[in-house]
Amino acid sequence: MAPLLPVVSRTGFRLSVIVAAVLLAGCAAGPDYVRPAVETPAAWKETGAWKTAQPQPADSQHPWWEAYGDSILNTLVAQANAANQNIRQAEAQYRAASAAADAARAGFFPTAGVSAGAGRALTNSNGIRLGNNENLGFAASWQPDLWGSVRRSVEAGNAGAQASADDLAGAQLSIQAAVVQDYLQLRVTDQLRELYAATTLAYTRALELTQHQYEAGVALRSDVALAQSQLKTAQAQGTDLDAQRAQLEHALAILTGRPPAAFSLAPATAEHPFEARLPASPPGLPSELLERRPDIASAERHVAQANANIGVATAAYFPSLTLSASGGFSAAQFGTLFNTPSRVWSLGAALAQTLFDGGLRRARTAQAVATYDASVAQYKQTVLNGFQQVEDNLSTLRVLDGEARLQDEAVQASQLAERLALAQYRAGSANYLAVVTAQNLSLANQRTAAQLLGRQLAASVSLITATGGGWNAPTTESRKPTP
Template sequence: MFYPQADAQAGASRQRYVPLRTGANLPASIFNLFTLSTTVSYALDIWGGERRNVEGLAAQADAQRHALAAARLTLAANVVNTMIARAAYADEIAVTRELIALTDEQIRLTRAQVNAGASAYSAVLSLEAARASLDASLPALEQKTGEADDLLATLAGRYPAERAPPELSLAEIALPAELPQTVPSELVRRRPDILQAEAALHAASANIGVATAALFPGVTLSASGGFDATRASALFGAAGKTWSVGASITAPLFHGGALWYQRKAAIDAFDESSAAYRQTVLSAFAQVADTLRALDHDAAALDAQSRATDAAREALRLVTIEFETGAAGYLQVLAADQQYRQARLAWVQASAQRLQDTVALYAALGGGWGDSRQR
């Protein structure tokens, strides 16, 4: 790396030494040997391999940091989306139960008309079919609500049995004051997945430098010093001092093409990372464009549904006035009320869709569309 490397070593051994190894005709000796030494080495970064290695490690750390940010962003989006869905299911269940109550009242009054000979029995059957259809929709909504509660507990790091679902309605969830119509590229580039791909590309580039430097000679400076003694009590004596200073050059001569292929593999890995980065950027821009288009459609659909709900509410108000003055029957009031509840049900679904697409835009832009310094 950029700094010298230092290591310390201590050892104790019992040895049998044979002087014949050095040509001395002396008897073998058995003794204890205690050693303590420190070694310092420094590899001269002549070809920049160490610098590129440190650069690559830093890029890998950046990639992991951005991966963590992406996971947090995904978690936040999933939590909000699930809460929106849960609130929508609760509102749909409430409106459906109101529709069931209205349909029951219509059935009761229509049966009375049939018994009086003022209406055909087919009208009762039509209402009962509508009532059965409403009944059939409730279990699915309740199942979805339970699944949303379990998912919220899981996302919060709790067991489903420990869930504490929030009592939330769509009316309590507000849209941002302003939604962007167009998005500058700088906002998209701060997405964690793009930053992660960019860091991976940086690391791949650094690996090319490391592999290239390995093709050239390396120079290492080293120094060591320590003590040797046959008794532990004499380990730090002056007679046992040892030291060495030196330099070494290591040059690759023949590795069977391994170093060349390692460099080629690093270049190919860089090309792969470059393609992955480009694909990530293109996918990000496509996701943002799709989400903005979806929000435009959601706004139009929600506006139309809001107008339909307002019209149904006004119709109910007028029919109620007519009923109070004797100009309309109670069945007409129930029918107008039912139409209003159905319009509300459609409004709930349209509103939930727009909220979820807003969350999708928030995630697609890497956490919002305001100044990142203000977030």
């Protein structure tokens, strides 16, 4: 028989195994993460120079909607932030992703447990024997992270949690933008309703004038019919605006977490006018604004997650080491369970390596690489979409600004033409068709002016949303959202 190894040699061997495990744990399979490069132009097409963008955490808490200066709007956004169900869903998904990251982190630590049992058995080894067995034990095992599989899993989990936090910021920003858009369009609809209310009043007076003129024999019956047709058309168009306003009000109810029956907004009137103002666009938008877009930040984190998963798949090619230890008591009778002869213990180490798996590891690695390539493409496309959205809304605001000034001049000219045509009709120097033409032109120009305001407000909200929530939002240091 070969001599037994000395105790010191066995102890040194175990220490060597542990030291080797610790040293190997400094390695991590798979590529280290490098943010994908995105080709960017030197300047915005619509306005000023900007620097190369680098995705940063989104700041969903900046009250960018306050720039519109409407107290009712501020209240509605606060209610949506607190009660919207899409935000609650995104917040729960963030908590789930954070828990998944914590679960991956548990792989760094050993597992331990206790067991207790009692049994009675009949055996026939060395003669038939009937006996009892009592046992109480403790067992622990640990699998050192030799090739960085756990570390890569933690990287992937952290990146996934960070992406989920950005998705939550994106959901908040999306809901905020929807509330602002719907509210502003509702107020523009109120302006149009006021316009049609004033118009129907003016058309009613014009109808009365034509009736008096007809009764006096200085107007034709066709003038009266024309005035009646014009009045009814304006009343019908004004009534149609009620349906549009109701739908916008219903949408705001759902966005703020309430059923439509429990929500209403008083219309804006001359006594209680629309308070919102169009925020002035800054002369140049630096790229830091694009960096705070939640969708870009989330897409970049998904790239990091996919990169870490390549390391997890690659680590499966290497052997795994498991260290185990157990101890406890085992006896035939409970009274002798804790005696010294009943003590049992064991220490062990096992090294395992898969030799053949039918190409499973190779397929999983190829899948991880393909997922990474797809996430890189998605990230770059998200950045490009961000560029387009900013450019689109900058150009829209620029064009609408000039169009609005021209439209204001058209409104003033058409209102003057309406007054002159009506005065000439009263004096008998013009027929009623000229009055109708001037009134229709004035109404059309005023309606177009109100609609232009709505388009400007919508484009300004889209621009703020495209830049991640406003140009004054500070960069956050953590992706963890504020509860």
